[in-house]
Amino acid sequence: FHSKLPRVGTTIFTVMSQMAKDFEAINLSQGFPGFGADPQLFDLVAKYTKDGFNQYAPMSGIPELRDVLAVKTQRCYGYLPDPDQEVTIVSGATEAIFCAITTVAQPDDEVILLEPAYDSYEPAVLLAGANPIHVSLRPGDFSIDWEQVRHAVNFRTKAIVINTPHNPSGYVWTEEDLKQLAALVRERDIYVISDEVYEHIAFDGRSHFSLVGHEELRSKSFVCGSFGKTFHVTGWKIGFCIAPKELMTEFRKVHQFVTFSTVTPIQHALAEYLQNPAHYESVSEFYEKKRDFFCEGLKRTGLDFKPAQGSFFQMAYFGHLSASSDRELAKRMTQELKVACIPVSAFYHDHQDPKFIRFCFAKEENELAEALDRLQN
Ligand code: PMP
Numbered sequence: 001f002h003s004k005l006p007r008v009g010t011t012i013f014t015v016m017s018q019m020a021k022d023f024e025a026i027n028l029s030q031g032f033p034g035f036g037a038d039p040q041l042f043d044l045v046a047k048y049t050k051d052g053f054n055q056y057a058p059m060s061g062i063p064e065l066r067d068v069l070a071v072k073t074q075r076c077y078g079y080l081p082d083p084d085q086e087v088t089i090v091s092g093a094t095e096a097i098f099c100a101i102t103t104v105a106q107p108d109d110e111v112i113l114l115e116p117a118y119d120s121y122e123p124a125v126l127l128a129g130a131n132p133i134h135v136s137l138r139p140g141d142f143s144i145d146w147e148q149v150r151h152a153v154n155f156r157t158k159a160i161v162i163n164t165p166h167n168p169s170g171y172v173w174t175e176e177d178l179k180q181l182a183a184l185v186r187e188r189d190i191y192v193i194s195d196e197v198y199e200h201i202a203f204d205g206r207s208h209f210s211l212v213g214h215e216e217l218r219s220k221s222f223v224c225g226s227f228g229k230t231f232h233v234t235g236w237k238i239g240f241c242i243a244p245k246e247l248m249t250e251f252r253k254v255h256q257f258v259t260f261s262t263v264t265p266i267q268h269a270l271a272e273y274l275q276n277p278a279h280y281e282s283v284s285e286f287y288e289k290k291r292d293f294f295c296e297g298l299k300r301t302g303l304d305f306k307p308a309q310g311s312f313f314q315m316a317y318f319g320h321l322s323a324s325s326d327r328e329l330a331k332r333m334t335q336e337l338k339v340a341c342i343p344v345s346a347f348y349h350d351h352q353d354p355k356f357i358r359f360c361f362a363k364e365e366n367e368l369a370e371a372l373d374r375l376q377n
């Protein structure tokens with residue numbers, strides 16, 4: 001059998017979560033909240049299932065959810081997308097990213113990925129028959145070396161995938177990053193797949209710059225988001241894509257035959273829940289407290305770190321410790337200290353060893369406190 005993804009194995013998130021289970025470790029590896037969501041959200045899902053909203057939703061999503069998402073987009077980023085033609089509800093940001101890459105990438109095109117990169121980007125590029133071109137983020141703060149990005153772009157480049165706030169580093173784009181990308185897109189006529197799943201998790205007064213809020217960039221971009229991240233329900237696998245009409249028309253052709261449509265009662269519940277801006281405007285503050293709590297404790301360990309600027313991940317450097325590799329360290333931490341984390345080399349195509357591990361701090365304080373106590377060893 002000729003594998004289309006010969007280098008792909010089981011994802012590191014599955015591997016580490018399983019190892020955490022096997023060794024009864026606190027699981028700070030795979031990114032998911034260790035606490036419940038707002039009971040109001042569950043009541044709404046119960047209401048809509050009981051009220052009979054259980055058959056196929058429209059292919060592009062129910063109008064109520066597209067409408068309220070468009071209004072939220074205007075409120076947050078100053079642009080009102082056309083809910084009928086520019087907004088599609090999908091089964092998680094993973095689907096949005098997959099469909100967007102499939103929509104634009106032709107065989108032998110090149111797609112730029114910035115490493116460390118979320119693990120779903122490269123397989124999507126490869127399945128489209130295109131070639132991923134990897135550009136490393138700056139070691140240290142994981143900011144973008146735009147000179148290097150420009151260097152990687154040529155006449156075969158079809159698109160670039162970006163991610164802010166960034167998983168795993170937490171780096172949040174600055175206005176300068178936005179300017180640099182706009183200049184590149186203008187010069188080279190490429191598309192942008194913008195992974196903004198942590199849009200509502202940015203710290204220390206930082207604003208998330210969505211490409212939807214940038215007039216020039218939004219005309220070339222697929223902006224991908226996830227309700228699972230914002231509302232602490234990652235298992236619901238529901239997200240969205242916002243793109244200009246011509247791009248969205250093509251995107252929907254792909255989405256139509258990947259999943260066709262997305263879970264109906266949850267769309268109705270979210271449409272109602274999203275009407276209250278407090279539900280998403282409070283998320284940064286909520287997670288900033290957790291980041292502060294976790295970082296305070298991390299100081300007591302031998303690990304080195306800069307507090308994350310956004311997302312619900314904290315990276316830590318161990319280059320000064322006697323660990324051979326991040327995978328070895330993650331394994332030993334899980335088995336011996338009973339705290340699971342993610343080795344950041346998993347976010348690099350060539351598995352280079354950047355000497356970083358990643359913790360998910362989307363957990364209750366007592367769980368984080370216990371993990372930190374164990375890490376002090
Ligand atoms: N992109 C990034 C950077 C992520 O961390 C995640 C979370 N798994 C996703 C995309 C996928 O989001 P979803 O679960 O909505 O598919």
Ligand code: GLN
Nearest residue numbers: 013014029030031032167
């Ligand atoms: N996005 C999550 C993370 O980075 C994992 C999602 C998954 O398991 N695919 O940990």
